[in-house]
Amino acid sequence: MWEPDGWDVRCRIGVLTPHGDVGPESELQAMAPDGVQVHAARVPFGAMAAGGEMDPTIPLAPVEAFVQPPHIDEAAALLAAAPLGAIGIGFTSSSYVSGPDREVELVERLQQRTGGIPVVATCAAAVAGCSALGVQRISLVNPPWFDRELDLLGARYFESQDLTVVQHGPCGLPSNQRSINPSQLFAWVVEHTPDEADAVFIGGNGFRSVGVITALEQDLGRPVLTANQSLLWGLLRPAGSHARPAGYGALFALPSADHP
Structure with missing residues (x-):
């Protein structure tokens, strides 16, 4: 009723x-x-x-x-x-x-x-999630509006928590929140994820990303975490x-x- x-x-x-x-x-x-x-x-x-x-x-x-x-x-x-x-x-x-x-x-x-x-x-x-998943080596993908210094600080954060950051950098997409396209993010992450990474972490709570998690996991064959x-x-x-x-x-x- x-x-x-x-x-x-x-x-x-x-x-x-x-x-x-x-x-x-x-x-x-x-x-x-x-x-x-x-x-x-x-x-x-x-x-x-x-x-x-x-x-x-x-x-x-x-x-x-x-x-x-x-x-x-x-x-x-x-x-x-x-x-x-x-x-x-x-x-x-x-x-x-x-x-x-x-x-x-x-x-x-x-x-x-x-x-x-x-x-x-x-x-x-995210660190607790990596531990629960048995992840040790991560590929760190940060928003395009993070500069190199902030990106490096992110890598240092996770390395200080006993994770190995095998690759890190700002994502090469348009630096505008509303311009992030899930299909473009998917393609960029697939192309830039190194084989030695156990998992991918996509940083940035304002970075549109949760919609591609399942598709990325299916393509990459490893866990994908986002903020x-x-x-x-x-x-x-x-x-x-x-x-x-x-x-x-x-x-x-x-x-x-x-x-x-």
Whole structure:
């Protein structure tokens, strides 16, 4: 009799996202299993203008500023006022710039503002996903708007977590979020994935990529992880959900016992 109204969900998760970026919540909701709803809070990001516009490359200073108090702390506290099971930080590049130790400090600081609601960082979730999949050697594909320095920081991040980065670099596609075409991304990743890589990680929560995961895995014959896929995987269990998406890669096919 009644039409769906969005209230009858089993699990609600939150994501902290740059103020003009619709990518993280769009991809998270697209992947979310039935009964899981995504809610976003926006954090000022100095490299992003109205309409989500950015320069062809983003400078490091606003990336680092994104995770500094007070804005992200206040956004986390406001988001935590909703009945959520877990909150994710939808911003890969801040972890690249900060490094793993400061990423842990950020998570701990935000959890002091969320009243005990777990906080999950994208890169930490990706590292946990690689471990669960038995991955040791990764090919790192970063957004075209990451410059060489930010890309190198990403490689150093994963290498510091006992992963071998066999190849890394910004993706050679147009440096505009809305210009990313899944078919072009698929072709670029296939062409540039070295044989010695156990898996591919596509960084950048604002980098349109989850739609090509299954096709890439079928073509490459190895796991493919992305920022938002890893973040959702890292959020579901702390949020109290054992549901998994249908598709979106080997990561979600793992038994729940393999989830951290």
